[in-house]
Amino acid sequence: MTDEAIQRVQVGDIEIAYETFGRREDPPVLLVMGLATQMIGWPDEFCRQLADRGHFVVRFDNRDIGLSTHLDAAGAPDVLAIMGGDVSSVAYGLPDLATDTVGLLDALGLDRVHLVGASMGGMVAQLVAVQAPERVRSLTSIMSTTGAPGVGAPADVAVPVLLAPAATDREGAIQRVIDTYRVIGSPGFEFDEAALRDRAGLSFDRAHDPAGVARQLAAILTTHDRTPDLAQLDVPTLVIHGSQDTLVDVSGGRATAAAIPGAELLVVDGMGHDLPREMWPEILDRISALIARAG
DSSP, X not given: OOGGGOEEEEETTEEEEXXXXXXXXXXXXXXXOXXXXXXXXXXXXHHHHHHHTTOEEEEEOOTTSTTSOOOGGGOOOOHHXXXXXXXXXXXXXXXXXXXXXXXXXXXXXXXXXXXXXXXXXXXXXXXXXXXXXXXXXXXXXXXOOOOOTXXXXXXXXXXXXXXXXXXXXXXXXXXXXXXXXXXXXXXXXXXXXXHHHHHHHHHHHHOOOHHHHHHHHHHHHTOOOOHHHHTTOOSOEEEEEETTOSSSOHHHHHHHHHHSTTOEEEEETTOOSSXXXXXXXXXXXXXXXXXXXXX
């Protein structure tokens, strides 16, 4: 990926940076990434392999991450106060990120797309399907949850990962990513430290904004339970979750699949809160099969 490949569009007050793979005339797939993770969290090769299966792939930076607009004027939220019930420092909610996503579709002239969301991106994708069902051909929700109390909660070992102090320099940021994925990554698959280091370094070089990440976290912490809304969906859906996800417990994926009528559930043994390269072929095949069924 090079900066020359990055394009930008204005969506309301937010400028969104995005990149495409494949042919415009193929079925469009929009990839929505999660908390604290730039669009490069969808690896280049993952996107190319999805495009090679006959899809027009779009990935983008959510607000407050990467090369999209950062709401610096909002300042850093008080996460501990939010967890205690004081939401006065929250700048926006997940429905706003869903509105950004629909605005991106408008700007790109994409009437209906196949949505694939990971973690917070899965939450956003669910909300797009709820708020604008006419824009969604299929929904794939990966390592995400419904927002219902009691499901998808992080394991005790993962809570410090969410609340750890932000890095202050490039090497510290890289090491924080390595340390994080040793906790939340996939114990049943190879730990690809070299790839993680490369991605973490590139992410730092593109944008390093701990306050923006905290604003995204605040949006997650104040989201509502989507279960009743998900039960009303009529969209072909695939839910993928790792059996050993310590950041979003697999109960979140099971609850998502149970909530959406007709949803297919794939629980991957040994997978944590990431996309292990060894699983790409099956994940991509499952997404492509869903797209084919959706028509």
